[in-house]
Amino acid sequence: MTIKETARSMKLASPKMAATSGDDRNRALKAISDALIKNKDEIFKANALDLENAAKDNISQAVVKRLKFDEGKLNGVIEGIANLINLPDPVGKIMMARELDEGLTLKRVSCPIGVIGVIFEARPDALVQISSLCIKSGNCAILKGGKETVNTNTALFEIIKNSIVEAGLPSDCLFKAEQHNEIDELLKCDKDVDLLIPRGSNAFVQYIMNNTKIPVMGHADGVCHVYVDKAADYDKAIKIIVDAKTQYTAACNAAETLLVAKDIASDFLPKAAVALKDAGVALRGNADVLSFVEVEEMGDDEYNKEYLDLIMSVKIVDDVTEAVSHINRFGSHHTDAIITEDRDTAEYFMNMVDSAGVYQNASTRFADGFRYGFGAEVGISTSKLHARGPVGLEGLMTYKYKLYGTGQIVDDYANGTAQFHFRDIDC
Amino acid sequence: MTIKETARSMKLASPKMAATSGDDRNRALKAISDALIKNKDEIFKANALDLENAAKDNISQAVVKRLKFDEGKLNGVIEGIANLINLPDPVGKIMMARELDEGLTLKRVSCPIGVIGVIFEARPDALVQISSLCIKSGNCAILKGGKETVNTNTALFEIIKNSIVEAGLPSDCLFKAEQHNEIDELLKCDKDVDLLIPRGSNAFVQYIMNNTKIPVMGHADGVCHVYVDKAADYDKAIKIIVDAKTQYTAACNAAETLLVAKDIASDFLPKAAVALKDAGVALRGNADVLSFVEVEEMGDDEYNKEYLDLIMSVKIVDDVTEAVSHINRFGSHHTDAIITEDRDTAEYFMNMVDSAGVYQNASTRFADGFRYGFGAEVGISTSKLHARGPVGLEGLMTYKYKLYGTGQIVDDYANGTAQFHFRDIDC
Numbered sequence: 001m002t003i004k005e006t007a008r009s010m011k012l013a014s015p016k017m018a019a020t021s022g023d024d025r026n027r028a029l030k031a032i033s034d035a036l037i038k039n040k041d042e043i044f045k046a047n048a049l050d051l052e053n054a055a056k057d058n059i060s061q062a063v064v065k066r067l068k069f070d071e072g073k074l075n076g077v078i079e080g081i082a083n084l085i086n087l088p089d090p091v092g093k094i095m096m097a098r099e100l101d102e103g104l105t106l107k108r109v110s111c112p113i114g115v116i117g118v119i120f121e122a123r124p125d126a127l128v129q130i131s132s133l134c135i136k137s138g139n140c141a142i143l144k145g146g147k148e149t150v151n152t153n154t155a156l157f158e159i160i161k162n163s164i165v166e167a168g169l170p171s172d173c174l175f176k177a178e179q180h181n182e183i184d185e186l187l188k189c190d191k192d193v194d195l196l197i198p199r200g201s202n203a204f205v206q207y208i209m210n211n212t213k214i215p216v217m218g219h220a221d222g223v224c225h226v227y228v229d230k231a232a233d234y235d236k237a238i239k240i241i242v243d244a245k246t247q248y249t250a251a252c253n254a255a256e257t258l259l260v261a262k263d264i265a266s267d268f269l270p271k272a273a274v275a276l277k278d279a280g281v282a283l284r285g286n287a288d289v290l291s292f293v294e295v296e297e298m299g300d301d302e303y304n305k306e307y308l309d310l311i312m313s314v315k316i317v318d319d320v321t322e323a324v325s326h327i328n329r330f331g332s333h334h335t336d337a338i339i340t341e342d343r344d345t346a347e348y349f350m351n352m353v354d355s356a357g358v359y360q361n362a363s364t365r366f367a368d369g370f371r372y373g374f375g376a377e378v379g380i381s382t383s384k385l386h387a388r389g390p391v392g393l394e395g396l397m398t399y400k401y402k403l404y405g406t407g408q409i410v411d412d413y414a415n416g417t418a419q420f421h422f423r424d425i426d427c
Numbered sequence: 428m429t430i431k432e433t434a435r436s437m438k439l440a441s442p443k444m445a446a447t448s449g450d451d452r453n454r455a456l457k458a459i460s461d462a463l464i465k466n467k468d469e470i471f472k473a474n475a476l477d478l479e480n481a482a483k484d485n486i487s488q489a490v491v492k493r494l495k496f497d498e499g500k501l502n503g504v505i506e507g508i509a510n511l512i513n514l515p516d517p518v519g520k521i522m523m524a525r526e527l528d529e530g531l532t533l534k535r536v537s538c539p540i541g542v543i544g545v546i547f548e549a550r551p552d553a554l555v556q557i558s559s560l561c562i563k564s565g566n567c568a569i570l571k572g573g574k575e576t577v578n579t580n581t582a583l584f585e586i587i588k589n590s591i592v593e594a595g596l597p598s599d600c601l602f603k604a605e606q607h608n609e610i611d612e613l614l615k616c617d618k619d620v621d622l623l624i625p626r627g628s629n630a631f632v633q634y635i636m637n638n639t640k641i642p643v644m645g646h647a648d649g650v651c652h653v654y655v656d657k658a659a660d661y662d663k664a665i666k667i668i669v670d671a672k673t674q675y676t677a678a679c680n681a682a683e684t685l686l687v688a689k690d691i692a693s694d695f696l697p698k699a700a701v702a703l704k705d706a707g708v709a710l711r712g713n714a715d716v717l718s719f720v721e722v723e724e725m726g727d728d729e730y731n732k733e734y735l736d737l738i739m740s741v742k743i744v745d746d747v748t749e750a751v752s753h754i755n756r757f758g759s760h761h762t763d764a765i766i767t768e769d770r771d772t773a774e775y776f777m778n779m780v781d782s783a784g785v786y787q788n789a790s791t792r793f794a795d796g797f798r799y800g801f802g803a804e805v806g807i808s809t810s811k812l813h814a815r816g817p818v819g820l821e822g823l824m825t826y827k828y829k830l831y832g833t834g835q836i837v838d839d840y841a842n843g844t845a846q847f848h849f850r851d852i853d854c
Binding site for chain 2: 011012014015016018019098100104106113114194195209210213215233235236239240242243244247248324325328329346350351352353354355356357358359360361362363365366367371372373383384385386388389390398399400401402403404405406407408409410411413414420422
C-alpha cells in the first residue's frame, strides 16, 4: 500500500480506535512498557548497529547523542508511559451540556483528532513517546523516523505493535513508514491526516511547515528574551539570565537575547556580563552596548538570531514599552520574561508581549509541559490556533457535538411554534 | 501601504487592541449600532447604487438577494450587535491557575488571536457582523468584500471606523482592502495574519483554503446525512427528513443524502418518497433504490454530491454499521443524524460517525451557533483543530500562559534542590 492508501484506510478505521475504552488503551500502554523491558537487549543490539553505521558515515556527535538508545533513555520512556497510564482518560469527557428545549439536549464531548502523522529525525525515544501519546488519546498514527535509526526504530515498533494487538486495540492504529520519499507523500495526505507533529531541527520543522496543507503542531524558532527592567532585583535577574541562557542551550526555550533598561545599564550590565562570561557565554551587541561592556559588535537587524549555543545578544532599550515592541518584532512568540519588582510594569509586559509564555521573575526554561504539571508533553506550539505553548494530551483531542432530540425540526423554531430555552445542565 | 505592510503594522499594533477593556469594546459596538441606525438612509442609497450596477451587469438573482441591504438586514445586524454587547467579555478569562511551587504561579489566560483576515463575497451584512465579532473579541481585522457591494461596504465601513475611533479604540484595528488583487496578497501574509475567515460559495472557500498557509476557519462542503434506522419512529423520521432537506436548501447543514436500513426500506421508503415529493424534492438513487421507489437513477460514486437545492440522494444500507461507513467515506464531517428509538444504536452511530455534529432524532439544520445557544456565530468549522462545528466567540480567542515567579530558575529543579508541588488554585 502507498502512504496515501494507508492514510485513507487508517482514516476510515480511526473511529474504531476512538471507540476503544480507556482501560484497553492503558492495558496496551502497560504491555508496551513490559515488552520494552523484556526485550531491551534486542533493542540495544539494534541500536548498536545504528551507532556502528553512524560511525562509518561520520555522523556528527550531536546526532549520535540523540540516536543513542541506552538504559537511561529506556528508563525515561518507561517513566513517561507510567505517567501516561496515571493520567485520566482524555476521551469522552463531557465539556458542556445544555438543554436547548424540552427533550433536546446538546453535549460537547471530547474525542481523538483521528490520524496523526509524526515525522522525527534521529531520536528513537521519540517514537515510543509519540506512539504512547497517540494510544492514550485514542488516535491513529503514521510514524516516520530518520534513516540513521532504522534498526532501533524497527525493533521498537515491532514491540509496540505486538503489544497493542495483544491488548486488543485495532492493529491498524499504528503504521511505520519506511522509505524517505514517503515523507513527501505523507505531506500530501491533507484529506486523511488531521495533524502533523514534526520532531527535529528547526530547518526540518520549517521544511514540514512550508510543504504541507495539513495543520502542523510545533514551532520552528525559539527566540526567547529576558528583559531586565529598571525596577529589577539584580540578584534574581542575574540568576535567571544565566539559567535561561545556559541551563540547556539547545532547547527552544533557552533565552537568546538580553534586553536591559537604559536607566540601569551602566550599573547592571557590567555585573551581568561578568556572570555570563563566567558561565562561558559570549556576548554580542550593537554599538549602544559597546559603551557599557565589551562585546562582539553586531548589527541592529541581527536580533532575530537563535544561537542554541553559549552566545547571547544584548540590547539596551529605553523602557518596558521599547522592550515589548522589540520582542514582538524580533521574537518568535515563544516565551519571554521580565525581571521587575513592579507589579504594574510586569502586567503591562505580560499583556502586551504577544507570546505563548510571558513570565515575571522566572527563567524562560520553565516553558515545558512537565514543568507546567501536564504529566505528558506533546510538544510546544507557537501557533495561536488549537494549542499554544507547552501542549499536554489535550492537544491531541478535538470534540464533537452530540444532539439528542425527540423529533425536533428547525422549522418549528423558525416559524415561532417552538422556542429555545437554553438551560445549562450538569455534565 | 500594501496589504503586506498593513498586515505587518496591524500585527505589531494588535496587542494594543487586545489590551482595551471590555467596556471600551462594548461602547464601540453601541456606537456602531447607533450610527448605523442614524445613517441608514445613506447606507440604503449606497446599496441602491450597487443594486443598479448589478442590474446593468445582469448579476444572478441569488447574488442580488444577498447583496441587498434593506431594513430587514439592518435590523438583523442591529440585533446581532445587541446580542454581542450582552455576552461576557471573552478576553482575560483565567482558564487555569496552578501553583507550581511556593511563589511560582502559572495562569492560562484567554486573549485575542491577533489579526484576522476576513474575505467575503456579496454580503454587506457580513461586513458588519464580522467587524463586530472582531471588536468584541479584541482582534484586529483586515476586511475584503466583493466588488458587487463596493458602495454599500464603503458606506458601512466608514460608519464603523468613525464609531470605533470615537469610542477610543485604536484606529488601526480595522482595515478595508479595496482592490481585488489584494486577496491574493492577503493570502500570502502568513507571518502576520493569524486566521482567515472566508464567507461565500463553496468554490470561493475552497480557493482560499487551497491557496494560503494561513489557518482557515470554515468549511467548503456540507454533505449531511439522515440515516433512518430499523428502530425509527416513522413520523419523526419523515418530519425530520423534510425539514433537514427543505427548510433552507442553500445552507451547509441541509441534508443531501437519505440512508435507509434495508429491513424497513419497502415499508418506509415509499412513505418518505411521497412526503419529499410533496415538499417539491426530486429524489435520486442507485439501482437498489429503484426497486422500492421511482427515482432518477444515479451512480454509486455520486453520493458525495452537495445539491444545495430541492434534490436528495437516497441509498439503502444494511444497517447502522454500513450507514456509518458510508457517511465517513462520502460525507464532509459536518453534521449527520440517525433516526432511531434504540439508545444503543444511536450511541454507536454518534460515537462512530466522524463529524462535528452527530444527532439522534433531530434535524441537521440545528447545526448553528445561535441554535446551540452561543449568542453569536463566527461560522461553522469542519476542521478538527482549534474549533469544530458551530463556532461562537471563543473561536476568535487563544490563550497565553502567564508565569509569576520570585526568582526561580530551572537548574534548581533539575538538580533536585527544589521540587514542584503542582497545586491547582482558584481562578
